[in-house]
Amino acid sequence: MLLTPGPTALPPSVRDVMSEELINPDVDPAFADRYDALLDKLGTVFGTDDEVVVMGGEGILGLEAAIASTVEPGDRVLCLSNGPYGDGFTDFVESYGAESTLVDADYDDSLPVVELERTLAAGEYDVATMVHCETPTGTLNDLSPALDLLDEHGVLTIVDAVSSLGGAPVPTDRIDICLGASQKCFSAPPGLAIASVSDVAWDRIEARDPASLYTNLLPWHEAEQPYPYTHLTTLVVALDEALDLLLDEGLDAVHDRHREVAAYCRERGAEMGLDPYPDPERSSPTVTAFSVPGRATALQERLREAHDVTLATGFGDLADDVLRVGHMGYNADPDRVERAMDALAAER
Numbered sequence: 292m293l294l295t296p297g298p299t300a301l302p303p304s305v306r307d308v309m310s311e312e313l314i315n316p317d318v319d320p321a322f323a324d325r326y327d328a329l330l331d332k333l334g335t336v337f338g339t340d341d342e343v344v345v346m347g348g349e350g351i352l353g354l355e356a357a358i359a360s361t362v363e364p365g366d367r368v369l370c371l372s373n374g375p376y377g378d379g380f381t382d383f384v385e386s387y388g389a390e391s392t393l394v395d396a397d398y399d400d401s402l403p404v405v406e407l408e409r410t411l412a413a414g415e416y417d418v419a420t421m422v423h424c425e426t427p428t429g430t431l432n433d434l435s436p437a438l439d440l441l442d443e444h445g446v447l448t449i450v451d452a453v454s455s456l457g458g459a460p461v462p463t464d465r466i467d468i469c470l471g472a473s474q475k476c477f478s479a480p481p482g483l484a485i486a487s488v489s490d491v492a493w494d495r496i497e498a499r500d501p502a503s504l505y506t507n508l509l510p511w512h513e514a515e516q517p518y519p520y521t522h523l524t525t526l527v528v529a530l531d532e533a534l535d536l537l538l539d540e541g542l543d544a545v546h547d548r549h550r551e552v553a554a555y556c557r558e559r560g561a562e563m564g565l566d567p568y569p570d571p572e573r574s575s576p577t578v579t580a581f582s583v584p585g586r587a588t589a590l591q592e593r594l595r596e597a598h599d600v601t602l603a604t605g606f607g608d609l610a611d612d613v614l615r616v617g618h619m620g621y622n623a624d625p626d627r628v629e630r631a632m633d634a635l636a637a638e639r
């Protein structure tokens with residue numbers, strides 16, 4: 292039983308649609324219609340009227356495309372961070388020749404808003420990046436204070452909401468480029484990177500001299516069809532089915548389900564004496580990270596071998612110190628999480 296924080300297990304009907312007859316996305320009008328409907332559904336889940344693009348590639352492609360399309364050498368980008376994905380934006384920024392300023396906090400702390408305010412007062416920035424849910428630490432960031440400040444200073448905002456979209460409310464209407472991925476709370480297979488792009492962001496993208504073609508978002512905006520290259524049709528129909536399941540249940544009900552299952556997971560953890568890694572107030576409804584110093588890999592192996600339950604360990608310095616239960620999308624299910632926590636109780 293796969294209970295990692297993405298890719299998640301797939302609902303049976305999502306698996307089924309992937310065995311449908313293949314459609315040629317360039318010639319079959321049925322695909323174009325389905326694709327248009329998919330974009331509308333994504334607009335509803337993202338909570339925005341901004342244009343949405345669905346690129347063939349995993350989540351990282353969306354992060355890179357957002358930077359590749361909005362910066363050029365000489366631009367100044369402020370990367371706000373309290374986790375590995377927040378830090379990682381600096382690599383994209385620098386690889387496209389722009390200057391990055393990292394404003395960071397410890398991984399178990401909240402976003403450093405006071406330092407952000409000071410940094411914005413002391414210099415000019417073109418673009419700012421941040422992460423809504425830092426999946427590796429199980430932290431859901433409150434973005435509002437940072438978005439307020441960046442808005443006051445007229446800075447374009449890029450937010451990685453890869454592991455929160457579809458599992459928690461995201462303030463997409465306040466974000467210029469908001470990034471998602473198919474394999475997290477949507478519970479579709481990995482392979483599609485999704486971005487909503489504001490008009491202000493398109494203006495900026497149109498004015499850039501792109502250093503890259505394939506990771507540039509502009510062809511998606513300018514193409515006659517809403518996709519400039521042969522689309523990954525099997526993944527698109529899978530995502531479409533996954534979104535139908537989500538919207539049939541209703542976005543609010545889906546968010547409630549994530550909150551309830553996360554609370555259950557943490558209660559069970561507390562009962563067995565496991566400490567949450569981030570402060571419970573900042574714990575994401577989509578993933579729980581427990582602090583298990585020096586034991587994460589051994590526990591992961593034992594759970595897989597003895598119980599057929601696959602959880603995730605941490606990342607980088609936290610690799611062996613954090614064990615993560617992904618309760619997102621199809622896995623935000625009381626029975627599945629109960630089974631995982633029973634297994635953990637038996638092994639911890």
Ligand SMILES: Cc1ncc(COP(=O)(O)O)c(C=O)c1O
Nearest residue numbers: 349350351376424426453454472
């Ligand atoms: C917050 C966050 N951003 C980006 C990514 C990258 O997504 P992918 O692994 O699909 O490239 C991940 C993947 O785990 C993630 O958790």
